[in-house]
Amino acid sequence: VKVLVTGASGFIGREVTKRLCERRFEVHAVARKSLTIADEIWHELDLFDSGAVDNLMRQIKPTHLVHLAWTTEPGQFWNSPENHDWERASKHLFDSFTAHGGKRFVGAGTCAEYEWNEKLCRESDADSVPSTVYGQSKLSTWKYVDSRSQETGAISAWGRIFWLYGPHEHPSRLVPHVIKSILAGRHVDCTSGEQLRDFMHVSDVAESFVRLTDSQVTGPINIASGNAVAVREVVLQIASQMSGEQLVRLGALPTKASEPHVVAADVQRLTSLLSFRPSVSLSDGLNSTISWIKSVSAAAASK
Amino acid sequence: VKVLVTGASGFIGREVTKRLCERRFEVHAVARKSLTIADEIWHELDLFDSGAVDNLMRQIKPTHLVHLAWTTEPGQFWNSPENHDWERASKHLFDSFTAHGGKRFVGAGTCAEYEWNEKLCRESDADSVPSTVYGQSKLSTWKYVDSRSQETGAISAWGRIFWLYGPHEHPSRLVPHVIKSILAGRHVDCTSGEQLRDFMHVSDVAESFVRLTDSQVTGPINIASGNAVAVREVVLQIASQMSGEQLVRLGALPTKASEPHVVAADVQRLTSLLSFRPSVSLSDGLNSTISWIKSVSAAAASK
Numbered sequence: 001v002k003v004l005v006t007g008a009s010g011f012i013g014r015e016v017t018k019r020l021c022e023r024r025f026e027v028h029a030v031a032r033k034s035l036t037i038a039d040e041i042w043h044e045l046d047l048f049d050s051g052a053v054d055n056l057m058r059q060i061k062p063t064h065l066v067h068l069a070w071t072t073e074p075g076q077f078w079n080s081p082e083n084h085d086w087e088r089a090s091k092h093l094f095d096s097f098t099a100h101g102g103k104r105f106v107g108a109g110t111c112a113e114y115e116w117n118e119k120l121c122r123e124s125d126a127d128s129v130p131s132t133v134y135g136q137s138k139l140s141t142w143k144y145v146d147s148r149s150q151e152t153g154a155i156s157a158w159g160r161i162f163w164l165y166g167p168h169e170h171p172s173r174l175v176p177h178v179i180k181s182i183l184a185g186r187h188v189d190c191t192s193g194e195q196l197r198d199f200m201h202v203s204d205v206a207e208s209f210v211r212l213t214d215s216q217v218t219g220p221i222n223i224a225s226g227n228a229v230a231v232r233e234v235v236l237q238i239a240s241q242m243s244g245e246q247l248v249r250l251g252a253l254p255t256k257a258s259e260p261h262v263v264a265a266d267v268q269r270l271t272s273l274l275s276f277r278p279s280v281s282l283s284d285g286l287n288s289t290i291s292w293i294k295s296v297s298a299a300a301a302s303k
Numbered sequence: 304v305k306v307l308v309t310g311a312s313g314f315i316g317r318e319v320t321k322r323l324c325e326r327r328f329e330v331h332a333v334a335r336k337s338l339t340i341a342d343e344i345w346h347e348l349d350l351f352d353s354g355a356v357d358n359l360m361r362q363i364k365p366t367h368l369v370h371l372a373w374t375t376e377p378g379q380f381w382n383s384p385e386n387h388d389w390e391r392a393s394k395h396l397f398d399s400f401t402a403h404g405g406k407r408f409v410g411a412g413t414c415a416e417y418e419w420n421e422k423l424c425r426e427s428d429a430d431s432v433p434s435t436v437y438g439q440s441k442l443s444t445w446k447y448v449d450s451r452s453q454e455t456g457a458i459s460a461w462g463r464i465f466w467l468y469g470p471h472e473h474p475s476r477l478v479p480h481v482i483k484s485i486l487a488g489r490h491v492d493c494t495s496g497e498q499l500r501d502f503m504h505v506s507d508v509a510e511s512f513v514r515l516t517d518s519q520v521t522g523p524i525n526i527a528s529g530n531a532v533a534v535r536e537v538v539l540q541i542a543s544q545m546s547g548e549q550l551v552r553l554g555a556l557p558t559k560a561s562e563p564h565v566v567a568a569d570v571q572r573l574t575s576l577l578s579f580r581p582s583v584s585l586s587d588g589l590n591s592t593i594s595w596i597k598s599v600s601a602a603a604a605s606k
Contacts, residue, residue, distance in 0.1 A: 118421045118564045120497040120533055194423040196499070196531055196567055228499055228531040228567065230423055236571060245575070261421045262565050264499055264531065268539060272548070281584065 003213065004028045004062035006047060006093070007069030009035050011168050012108070012161075015206035016066060023214065028060050031069070047089045050096070057100040064104040065097045066213055070138075074172045078112075083137035090141045098152045105145060106213045109160040109220060111198075113139040116260035123160070123220040123269055131258075142220065149218075157217050159209055162224040162265050165234075166202030166285065167292040175286070178235055179293045182244035189252035193232030196262045198224040201285035204278040211274045224265030225278045237286050306516065307331045307365035309350060309396070310372030312338050314471050315411070315464075318509035319369060326517065331363050334372070350392045353399070360403040367407040368400045369516055373441075377475045381415075386440035393444045401455045408448060409516045412463040412523060414501075416442040419563035426463070426523040426572055434561075445523065452521075460520050462512055465527040465568050468537075469505030469588065470595040478589070481538055482596045485547035492555035496535030499565045501527040504588035507581040514577045527568030528581045540589050 003020055007013040008029035014037050020027045021038035034042035043060075045052055047069055067090060071082040094105060112135030114121040115128040130136045142158045149156040165175040181188045200223065208223045232250055239245045270276050280288075306323055310316040311332035317340050323330045324341035337345035346363075348355055350372055370393060374385040397408060415438030417424040418431040433439045445461045452459040468478040484491045503526065511526045535553055542548045573579050583591075 120499070122497075194425075194569065196423070196565070226532055226536045229529055230567070230569060233529045233570065236574065240574070261423075262499065262531075262567075264533070264565075266497065266533060267536065271539065271543070277586070283580070 001064060002026045002028070002060065002062045003064035003066060004030060004060060004097075005040075005066045005068065006030045007067075008037075008040070009033060010068060010072070011170070012164070012202060012205055012209070013068045014168060015202055016068065016209050019206055019210045020066075020213070023210065025064075028062060030056070047093060048085060050092050053093055054096050057096045057102070061100050062097065062102055064213055065093070065102055065106070066209060067093060067105070067107040070108065072170070074170050077134055079133045081133070083133045087137040087141050091144050094145050094148060098148070098154050103154055104213065105149070105154050105156040106209060107142065107145060107156070107158050109142055109158040110135060110138050111160055111162045111222070111224070111263055111265065113142070113160060116263055118260070118262050120264055120266045121160075121222060122266040123222060146219075155216055155218055157212050158220045159212055159223045160220055161205060162198040162200065162222070162263065164200050164202050164205050166289055169202070174231070175234065175238065175289060176293060178238050179242070179290050180297070182239060182242045182247050183294065183297060185247070187247050187249055188235070189249050190232070190235055191253045191255040192251040193230060193235055194261070195231055195255070195259055196228040196264060197231055198226070198228050198263065198265045199234060199282060200225045200278055201280035204280055207279075208270060208274065208276055211276055215274060217273045221269045221273065222265040222267055223270065224267055226265065226267035226271075227282070228262060228264040229282065234282070234286070237283060238290065241287055241290060304367055305329045305331070305363065305365045306367035306369060307333060307363060307400075308343075308369045308371065309333045310370075310411075311340075311343070312336060313371060313375070314473070315467070315505060315508055315512070316371045317471060318505055319371065319512050322509055322513045323369075323516070326513065328367075331365060333359070350396060351388060353392075353395050356396055357399050360399045360405075364403050365400065365405055367516055368396070368405055368409070369512060370396060370408070370410040373411065375473070377473050380437055382436045384436070386436045390440040390444050394447050397448050397451065401451070401457050406457055407516065408452070408457050408459040409512060410445065410448060410459070410461050412445055412461040413438060413441045414463055414465045414525070414527070414566055414568065416445070416463060419566050421563065421565045423567055423569045424463075424525060425569040426525060449522075458519055458521055460515050461523045462515055462526040463523055464508060465501040465503065465525070465566065467503050467505050467508050469592055472505070477534070478537065478541065478592060479596060481541050481551075482545070482593050483600070485542060485545045485550050486597065486600060488550070490550050490552055491538070492552050493535070493538055494556045494558040495554040496533060496538055497564070498534055498558070498562055499531040499567060500534055501529070501531050501566065501568045502537060502585060503528045503581055504583035507583055510582075511573060511577065511579055514579055518577060520576045524572045524576065525568040525570055526573065527570055529568065529570035529574075530585070531565060531567040532585065537585070537589070540586060541593065544590055544593060
């Protein structure tokens, strides 16, 4: 098994890379900038450069491809035109992979591919119309991969990620933002946070992708915990664990009218096909994320 | 502290009675039929007999009242006219309690007091119109208690219970029904089970009521986990723990059109006012419930 991981330096990618190395796979890590995680082999690469992608595929000839790279600029990515560039680059990446003998493809999809209508998001609902450019581009990438897989004999799966958190998340995103604000003694202005979302710790997300890669499961599969919690509950659990309740201002920011009340996942495919259940509870996961951010902040302060 | 518990032989009541005894309260247990739980004192009583209620209050003069009794006949109680009888009996019980010097009242409310409209159920939403007779009767009981408390100086709280499960649940309800069917090797016909509900183990429900009783918190308070899970996930977790997946037929029964997609609780009052978070995870709680039902079935079989 020779597996190539894109977005290997990212939030999920570095954890996937580490776990694939632990399984004794030959891991080739691709990102624009390299770092060292375990015993993976690094290749600095711009995925928008199709010639460079073809060269790398010809050189490595990976049997497995885990494609995690995409634009993720907080706040921007939902409707950024860059999504179309990533769609194009992802399609080319897949074609180049199979053209050089690749067989097992696993890509990162998103819950934004579903229509958010208060119902459970189920992989078998084929008619959903995503409301964001991000969701549309991911779904159209998957549809392309799915139909090309049938022509080329590739065995392809698509892990649809819901909400996640943990070490190395972008600091402006919800969980790190709340933790860092409370650490600094600053007020945290939030919406009322009554919307229900499915949160999963990044290590469980990564483990799901690793099991998926090491399986023959095909099709879309939700990567989620099966528990929906109010976003306010996440914020208040953090505040409570840090004794910073008085800094949290729920309702200080208006809730967008377009914000759905509920985005919840059906997890039966994940549970039954991969025998996977999350191992990190929300409370433990937030606790260790707080510890991690504290240790990183302390290290930065002591420099 | 002298506490009187109604419905003390019930699903929640027996666990509340046990825990109140553990706190070294003088516990007077009331039900139509007595049993022995810990060192509580039993009084067989029909709560519809207002003269008998007055006699008991005069005799005991409880300082605290935990009122859990109500009609709970599975399938029937939602719209049964008996709800009106229980509303009347509950109002009289409260008045008799305060007339004999009682100060601290805690009653069992229900999530059915809220309008089920996909939003988080919040205690501060005062305008909800319950859609069932059960919800209407419970809400109108609470409104009566609340206004009479202001006149009499009683300190009253109202624990609104969501979904729960655990030992001693009525065998025809979801969790025991699924467990017993799989134990017997029978098929389990279910709806598709995509609706999200907040499930809490009965021991956590009981502990919340005990803490509420032993506090000065007033007003309605949701008794729930803060996690909403799909009902199918509950069924499939049971099946998976019992290796009975092949017996479960999700979608064999039609989902009622009136069934709301989501009933989820805001748990901030429970969390902040009582510093309570549930201690039993869904997976552990189902596991121990399976063990309990197995042990009871084995005991019955060996008789």
